[in-house]
Amino acid sequence: MAAEGTEHTSIWGRLLAWALLLGLLSLVAVQLSRSQRGILTRGEAAPPFTLTTFDGTELGPADMAGKVVLVNFWASWCKPCEQEAEALQTAWEQYQGRGDVLFLGVDYADTEKEALAYLDRWNITYSNGPDLGTQIYYTFRARGVPETFILSKLGEVAFVKIGPFQDLEGITTAVDRLLEP
């Protein structure tokens, strides 16, 4: 009778150990698959996100609906970001009167003081905000800065630029294509 009880306990113990092991392996598998998915690519639906700008304005999916949205990941410590800063601002000045184009600067892993100084130095006027919790960065599965995603009016990723834009034309060509009727 005692032997039967011990055998029962042993079976449950083994089952528990296997269940724990499988649970842990599943967790590792999920994390691995997430990290291996790579950057968002053209044609994928853009993930919904809300950016709180440095002045406290919240820009969410409702503000982006029906617009071409350029999402630029940058940081004040990022030297390559400086290469495209002027071109991005010039492009924004071209589009800001239209109403159907939105530029969003997402400041990644930065300190606010330095970030504001950077925006001031490059006279950047389009909406910019810190990526609190680096959530937007991970939502877009970005890999570094600078990286730019241009979303179509339908909310799909239409253009991805890894690294800085070399000139103004690179930005306007990508945006204009999405503004064509």
Place this chain on the structure above:
Amino acid sequence: MRKFPILLGLVLLLALFAGQAAAQEPTPSADEVNAIAKNLYCPVCANVPLDACGSAACVQWRQQIFDLLAAGNSEQQIYDYFVRHGPAVLAAPPPGGLNWLIYLLPPAAVLLGAALLWRGLSAWRQKAPPPRGETRKNKYSNMIEDELKARR
């Protein structure tokens, strides 16, 4: 003219106090900054604590720690400030959600190992001694005993 040395003395005395007052400014030392920085990781430099990281981002973050300390923030307030970049910036993740596994699994594994060891040792101790002649050692000692008995 006679007052000149007195005036000079007063000026020197004032300069001395002014110097002391400046030295008493609450300036955080590099050690104080690094004591906090070693518990933080910037998202850019994976697995390198902030105090040992030389990237531009880390330099800015250390400066931010300096500024926050100088503004009178406590250590915990500084950690709370940096968590705005996500909990992954902390060397020790805050307990909660799946993070509990990190805190619970190692002690659970040690306890389980200890329990298994105890169980194994108990079973080993309770094992009955082998019957006479079963092992090789017993076999030969029995032969010697038998031989001795025969000679008596």
